[in-house]
Amino acid sequence: MGAGLRHHRSLTKVITGTPAVTKKTKDKPDDKVDWFAEIRGLALMLLAVFAFHSFIAKPFYIPSESMLPNLLVGDRLVVSKYPYGWNWSSISFHLAPRGDWRVAGSTPEYGDIVIPVHPQRDEDYIKRVVALPGDRIAVRNGQIILNGEPVEQKVEPAIALPLDENSRCDGFGFDDFRATENGERVCRVPVLRETLPNGATYLVIDHQNQELDNFAEITVPDGNVFVMGDNRDHSADSRELDHPRGLLGPIPLENIGGRAEFITFSLDGTTSLNPISWWTSLREGRAWSTLRPAIAERNASAER
Numbered sequence: 434m435g436a437g438l439r440h441h442r443s444l445t446k447v448i449t450g451t452p453a454v455t456k457k458t459k460d461k462p463d464d465k466v467d468w469f470a471e472i473r474g475l476a477l478m479l480l481a482v483f484a485f486h487s488f489i490a491k492p493f494y495i496p497s498e499s500m501l502p503n504l505l506v507g508d509r510l511v512v513s514k515y516p517y518g519w520n521w522s523s524i525s526f527h528l529a530p531r532g533d534w535r536v537a538g539s540t541p542e543y544g545d546i547v548i549p550v551h552p553q554r555d556e557d558y559i560k561r562v563v564a565l566p567g568d569r570i571a572v573r574n575g576q577i578i579l580n581g582e583p584v585e586q587k588v589e590p591a592i593a594l595p596l597d598e599n600s601r602c603d604g605f606g607f608d609d610f611r612a613t614e615n616g617e618r619v620c621r622v623p624v625l626r627e628t629l630p631n632g633a634t635y636l637v638i639d640h641q642n643q644e645l646d647n648f649a650e651i652t653v654p655d656g657n658v659f660v661m662g663d664n665r666d667h668s669a670d671s672r673e674l675d676h677p678r679g680l681l682g683p684i685p686l687e688n689i690g691g692r693a694e695f696i697t698f699s700l701d702g703t704t705s706l707n708p709i710s711w712w713t714s715l716r717e718g719r720a721w722s723t724l725r726p727a728i729a730e731r732n733a734s735a736e737r
Contacts, residue, residue, distance in 0.1 A: 486525040488514055493548065493559070493693065498604045499662035499669065500546070500559060502592055502622055502636050503724070507599035507700040507716070510724065512548055512691040517541060522548075522690035527555040533687050540565060540686065541658055544633025544726035546693040549660055549684040558680060559693060560670050563629065564659035571650035572672065575639045575665060577627070578650070585628040589636065593619040595716060598702025604667055608640055633726035639665040645672045657683035693724040 485491075495508040504510075514523050518538035521529040527550070541547055541562045549558050564570040569580050577584040593614060596602050602611050602620030612621045628634040639646070643666050653659050660680065662668025673679015699719035704710050 483525055486514075487523055488519060490514060490694070491525060491691070492697070493557075495559065498600075498667055499664050500561075501604075501638055501664040501667075502594055502624060503663050504546075504559070504696075505595065505600050505699060505716075505719070507702060508696050508719065509698050509700070510696045511694045513694050514691045516692045517547075517686065517689055520687040520689075522550045522688050533685070535687055538686060541689065541692070542633070543629035543631045544635060546724050546726075547658075547660065548690040548693070549680060550688045550690055552681050552684075552688065553677065557690065558660075558670075560660035560662055560668070560680070561635070562658050563661050564653050564683075566653055566655045566657055568653045568659070569650055570648075570653060570659050572646060572648035575642075575646040577661075579630065584630075586625045586637075587628075589624050589626050591621045591623045592636070593621050595701065596620045597716075599700065600702075604664075606641060606666070628729055632728040632730065634729040635663065635726045637663045637665055641666050648672045651682075653683045656686050658686065658689070659683050695724055696720060696722045 490511050490513045493510050493512045495504045495506055495510070498506060515537075517535075517540070519536045520534060520538070521527075521532050543562060543565065545562045546559060547562055549560060550556065551558065563577055563584075564579060571578040573583075576586055591610075593612075594600060594602070596611060596618040600620060602609075605622075610620050610622050612619055614621070622638055623640050624636045624638055626634060627637050645665070645668075659671045661670045661672065669676070669679040671680050671682055671684065674682050696719050699716040700714050701716050702714070704714040
């Protein structure tokens with residue numbers, strides 16, 4: 434019995450003393466972020482967006498009333514970069530140094546809405562081309578005189594513009610155009626239909642007598658265009674030869690960064706952090722409106 438016990442104890446000792454054989458499982462390696470690849474991907478994406486905005490098209494926002502009644506504060510639109518070729522002002526954020534170089538350059542047409550850059554500041558404007566290189570242009574009592582001939586202007590019925598947070602109808606000096614129609618408050622402005630030599634026709638506002646209604650004749654230099662806002666009494670444009678707020682005369686073609694094509698959407702100024710307001714603040718009837726001027730048949734008579 435003692436021997437048996439000794440035998441059993443030795444067996445137990447052997448069993449308990451033998452280390453358990455465990456199969457070592459290889460731990461799955463941790464997923465490591467390849468930061469270089471991530472940053473490279475992000476950089477390539479940003480570069481692609483930058484290139485698209487510089488060479489194809491970019492969004493643009495209307496901050497002022499200088500192009501009423503055709504463009505409202507709060508309009509978002511698309512500006513194409515290629516119609517007149519590419520130059521330093523085509524590059525987004527004005528990162529390129531100023532220069533007179535142009536690639537595949539061409540000249541705007543009468544009536545085009547373009548994006549000129551101020552000659553002294555990297556600030557984008559939006560104006561309409563009313564005179565081309567070599568044209569003689571003057572303004573007399575608010576009417577454009579182009580190459581000695583008055584540009585046709587016809588009085589049209591007043592139009593109703595929205596009256597909202599972005600369009601307060603208070604940028605017309607002493608004239609108050611606020612009105613109520615069908616229970617809705619609107620801004621009813623007097624308009625003229627202007628038609629340029631190529632038939633480009635559009636509406637302008639010219640409701641008061643002011644200094645820029647008269648502009649002595651000049652000849653637009655080669656490689657330049659003359660631009661004006663459609664809200665003639667409230668636009669700093671090529672007529673402003675001395676005041677730094679204006680464009681100081683004709684605009685060199687290399688200072689034109691693109692052409693306005695169409696409105697994507699328009700906001701009335703009530704947008705907030707509330708997602709519902711992102712929808713309710715949209716103005717009706719503005720989205721996808723073309724900004725290319727209609728072409729009318731030429732009429733030899735010019736009316737005011």
